[in-house]
Amino acid sequence: MSTQHFDLVIVGGGMVGASLAIALAGRGLRMALIEAYQPDAESQPSYDDRAIALAYGTRRIFEALDVWPRLAEATTPIRDIHVSDRGHFGFTRLAAGEEGVPALGYVVTARNLGRVLLERLPQIDGLDIIAPASLLSFENDEDIVRLDVERDGVVTTMSTRLLVGADGINSTIREQLDLPVSRWAYGQSAIVTNITPSRPHRNVAYERFTDTGPVALLPMSEDRCAVVWTVRDEQVDEVLALDDAAFLAAFQQRFGYRLGNFLRTGRRAAYPLQLLRARESVRGRVAVI
Missing domain, CATH: 3.30.9.10 (D-Amino Acid Oxidase, subunit A, domain 2)
Incomplete structure (x- = not known):
């Protein structure tokens, strides 16, 4: 089986990873988003019932990403x-x-924010959503990153020009790189x-x-x-x-x-x-x- 190649692979479909994928839409990139949970706001633990206060600057960013019109109806202004x-x-x-x-600012539940972001992802040309799946390992070479991904018990090898870890505070990518933290x-x-x-x-x-x-x-x-x-x-x-x-x-x-x-x-x-x-x-x- 040939190795799938991407320009960008994002690990983590929470607020940060999903927002990055949306921000890069329309740039002619072949991207993959690897997420451990089903891509819906009910199963993703990042998208729970916690209230989030979005700054006015965040609204401006979401407006530029064409996310705000759908999100605005679920927010309460401060x-x-x-x-x-x-x-x-x-x-x-x-x-x-x-x-x-x-x-x-604007108050919105993480669940409602997640719903809007996840609804947008399938509309992005060139984005493969790989979920539920997990990153097993990766090799950070000079010109490319090779990674093994498990989905439904099947391990797939893929490569990418850039690997982005948006997998939260307990990031497996950060740990595998052994990056120093405070x-x-x-x-x-x-x-x-x-x-x-x-x-x-x-x-x-x-x-x-x-x-x-x-x-x-x-x-x-x-x-x-x-x-x-x-x-x-x-x-x-x-x-x-x-x-x-x-x-x-x-x-x-x-x-x-x-x-x-x-x-x-x-x-x-x-x-x-x-x-x-x-x-x-x-x-x-x-x-x-």
Whole structure:
């Protein structure tokens, strides 16, 4: 069997990998996107129910990629940002109108963002979507990268002029290259959920600094708010074990009553906070993004 050859192979079909493939559409490149999960927003773990705040600059990028018109209907604009410090008077307020932009940012769930990106991928000429599949190994030669890919128990050899690793924090490509990294564990985790307050959020995002870490509320549809509550690692199990009423009361005590009483909450999940930065992102014909 002859070896398949590509100009570019992207490993990882999450937000970064999918966006890169879309950005390179129409350039006459033969590309492959290798993804470990089925190419739909329901099965891809990158596209879960977490709320993401997209900057206005990101909107401009997605507009250039012709993604924004489809994505806009699933977003909630942030018109103002309110920043305060628990236990201290005063606050800082940023307003979109004063900055001359329609919004400071936009809130969207990762699932909705993934749905829009994944709908766009099959429309790209010259892009092969290889999924579910996994990269077994690769050889980073001077002129080409050779790689072995497993799909449905069958191993296929292919080659590419450029291999891009967009496979997340636990990147197998970065590990196989043995790229040096800087790591920092903050000893904190983010509890994420959504809540419904008694007062409308009026498209205001809130950040409040507390003794255990910052708390953020982001405006969502139906006057819900996405919550990011930073707690110390040793507090995570205790907070996740709270029932809805106890969780709302505890979070109310952290945030205050600027949005009135918190009435309802959704499912909670915790994500450890850590910094990982590759000190080298390109080696030969392989790049990690």
